[in-house]
Amino acid sequence: MSSAVAVIPARFASTRFPGKLLHPLHGRSVLARTLERARLVHGLDAVIVATDDERIADEARREGVTVRMTSSAHSSGSDRVGEVVRGLDPLPDFVLNLQADEPFFSPRAIERLLDSLRAQPDAIWTLADPITDPQEFLRPSAVKAVLAADRRALYFSRAPVPYDRTQGQAPTFSAGVVGLDGTAVIDAAAVWGAAAGHDVAADLGVGLGPGATTAQSVVPLRHVGVYGYPRELLLAFLALPPGWLERWEGLEQLRALEHGLTIRVLVGAWPDAGVDTPEDAVRLLAKYPTPAAMDRAGLDPTD
Numbered sequence: 070m071s072s073a074v075a076v077i078p079a080r081f082a083s084t085r086f087p088g089k090l091l092h093p094l095h096g097r098s099v100l101a102r103t104l105e106r107a108r109l110v111h112g113l114d115a116v117i118v119a120t121d122d123e124r125i126a127d128e129a130r131r132e133g134v135t136v137r138m139t140s141s142a143h144s145s146g147s148d149r150v151g152e153v154v155r156g157l158d159p160l161p162d163f164v165l166n167l168q169a170d171e172p173f174f175s176p177r178a179i180e181r182l183l184d185s186l187r188a189q190p191d192a193i194w195t196l197a198d199p200i201t202d203p204q205e206f207l208r209p210s211a212v213k214a215v216l217a218a219d220r221r222a223l224y225f226s227r228a229p230v231p232y233d234r235t236q237g238q239a240p241t242f243s244a245g246v247v248g249l250d251g252t253a254v255i256d257a258a259a260v261w262g263a264a265a266g267h268d269v270a271a272d273l274g275v276g277l278g279p280g281a282t283t284a285q286s287v288v289p290l291r292h293v294g295v296y297g298y299p300r301e302l303l304l305a306f307l308a309l310p311p312g313w314l315e316r317w318e319g320l321e322q323l324r325a326l327e328h329g330l331t332i333r334v335l336v337g338a339w340p341d342a343g344v345d346t347p348e349d350a351v352r353l354l355a356k357y358p359t360p361a362a363m364d365r366a367g368l369d370p371t372d
Contacts, residue, residue, distance in 0.1 A: 073112060073113055075116045076165070079100060079119065079169035080149075081122040086347055090103075094172065101132050103169050104132045104134050106174050107176075112184075115161075116134055117134070118134050118135070118169075120136065121149075137153045137156065139152045139153065147321055163186055163187065163299060164298045165182075168294045182297050186298075190299040191331065194297040194334075195293070195297070196334065197292050198337060199338070213226050214290045225292055227320070229289075309324055309325075310324075313327075
């Protein structure tokens, strides 16, 4: 069977929240919680933390995860992932780039992304989930994804896109899908499933909740910064020069689109946004007020 590794680029420095990966959430660091989820993903041959900071490395080692020290000159997490992959022997067939500041991701969603990557290894694969909060739609740190009917990414932006010109506002926000953590989210499964001719709800394990109806407007989507690459496509992507869109938006995935590479997107319910700012940490502690609630956030009952 083809081999697959997950590489988690992790740095201490952060413009909006320095040291955020070591910030405690009910007694465990953001990084520790992320690594705990990564170890629950089936189908991986290894989970590796890529960092240039000994504080991060020490935390990862305490969690029992392999660490590779990388150059401090990298401008992006993908470059850090590339350095690690080039040094592996044997080289993996597929590479997942998991975000160190996403401590509540669903292991089953990552497995479905890996399955899709193996089934269609002609593209970069990533995830998106419906935005249910209008304020989240406006927040620049929440990256929005715009898709074609076949789930190819058309664009990613920090701006609130798409814009409903007929209403002079953002697309309508309505409930309908039950996510992996049991909370109601937008009826994205009906919209994207109808457009793509298949059941998107099955992609990420979401199901239509009581009273769900087919949405009549475009569903705004938040990009989840998880990527799956065939090894050669990862190395080809890293060899490309950054383009203007990437520089303007500060989003490296736009480099792929600018150079004509395909990004395919699985749409489903993601448990929660990552930790970008100190306010995010406060919000998450309020949403999950006990260690037990935080431990189970977004997990399938069988995990």
